[in-house]
Amino acid sequence: MSLPSIVMFLAIVAVTLYITYWASKRTSTASDFYTAGGGLKGWQNGLAISGDYLSAASFLGIAGSVALYGYDGFYFSIGYLVAYLVVLYIVAEPLRNLGKFTLADMITARFEMAKVRGAAALSTIVIVLFYMIAQLVGAGALIQLLFGIPYWAAVLIVGVMMTIYVLFGGMTATSWVQIIKAVLLMFGTAIISILVLLKFDFSIIRMFSEMATATDAGEAYLNPGLLYKNGINTISTLLALVLGTAGLPHILMRFFTVKDAQTARSSVIWATWIVGIFYVLTIFLGFGAAAFVGKETIVAANPAGNMAAPLLAEELGGDILFAFVSAVAFATILAVVAGLVLSGASALSHDIYGQIVKKGKITEKEQVIAARIGSLVISVISILLALGAQTLNVAFLVSLAFCIAASANLPVIIYTIYWKRFNSNGAVWAIIGGLITALVLVAVSPNVWNPEPGKAIFVGTPLVSLTNPAIISVPVGFICGWIGTILSKETDYAKYSEVEVRAQTGISVNKVSH
């Protein structure tokens, strides 16, 4: 580990710990803990959403994929961004108007039943754990490369940091860690992009014409087809990306940190600009790495291409820029996993313990204690799973988390807000049906089974050829919700009137918030 790396690494640790200390003094109620008291401004929440969303998979993964596969690496960027239109148009405002701390709160605003809350909490915890294992395993491998420390130590450092942020600073600390990370990430990405463009005389046309000969793929590098050769699989993956974001618990939770639907709206606008500009810049990072670092060096450092951006930084800006980008990657990982711990803890402590086990009869003080214990439990479980999963190829878990979110959460969210006839039976069916279908299809997919040893978790022939089953599991989630609804005679149109009026006008928002 070089001196600049050590300095910047310690600076990130020091600043985020100070924020946590500052936030801990402002965290005394459950609402402080889960939603930062609901007092974030639009731009703050927009930056925090970006910080929560742009994971190492986005920063290092997409830059690496573009470097290795050209256009095909860029698909994910498009899907991840268009997803925000689904969030903005369909989900954000009704969610803010109906919910309190969690997705389950929003659905039980219509169906106040333990089975509905339990199902929603279960899908949240499953998504959080999958996403978290992918992040932590990736983080461990990456920090190992960036700072030259062992895998287990890297996972423990990230794990302990995220636990400290959430445990002491709750949502306030998590939000500010995410905001700072978003600013650092944009700054770092912009600097590398400018350095890359400088090499091409700031001419996009020239950049493309040089890229057409810069890699061994030739002109094919600039067209789709290097990585994704199966049409249905490409469509299915892109479907999961665009619909999944609107069901990701750690993103949905961010909408409870603002005071009303108008602020939720402006936070999405901020997020679409930041996230969008970032994804445009991933092209420059990827192209730059392919042209100036070279495929062989990138693959030698990490077969998935994750080191492309840091290596490019080193090539263009020397030790200092490498150290800065490594520190940004570290901050990126911390911000995302902290958001995940918080949303996992909200499902465990607020939904399952507070609302189901204690039936809502729980004091403010007990809620905060439960939230802290829940955070600790989620953190410890994820750290242990990540330590055990070092040798597994878990990169697919992120797109799987998007798939589960799209299949298990999005149908029930849409039906709850927009479908009058929908009932509690349908809600449970939609969540469980989507969740099980997605999990089963992935369990028999090429991610898990491969005839060649070492390529996947088990050796054998996969039963389905789809690496991402969204094209099947999302419709199944919607159909299950519909079947479950019509199989039950239960209807409560009066309750739907309330949900509809509240979702559309936000009229009682003061009663459900703070």
Place this chain on the structure above:
Amino acid sequence: MAKDSGKQIDYERIAKMESFRQLSRKKNSFLWTMAVIFFVLYMLLPVLTSYTEILHQKAIGEITWVWFYSFGLFIMVWGLAHFYVGRANKFDKEAREIIDEYERGAGQ
């Protein structure tokens, strides 16, 4: 909307008001029409790239049409996000009028 606190809101009455029904219809048809449009434009990308060669052709220099389509989707996201805000602000105004109408009715 602190003035709503402390008293029961008769949601069913608001839900049945003609002005609310109209707003709800208008808002939902706007949201879902736009959602279908951007969803189709987005899903068309993998369909076109996987099953046709239209977007593989060069447009300017070595830049192929697929980059223009992709960048077009970025512009679409930013454009539709701001378009939404404009419409939503109008819906907010109508929603406030409906609540005022309800509260005048409740006071009688």
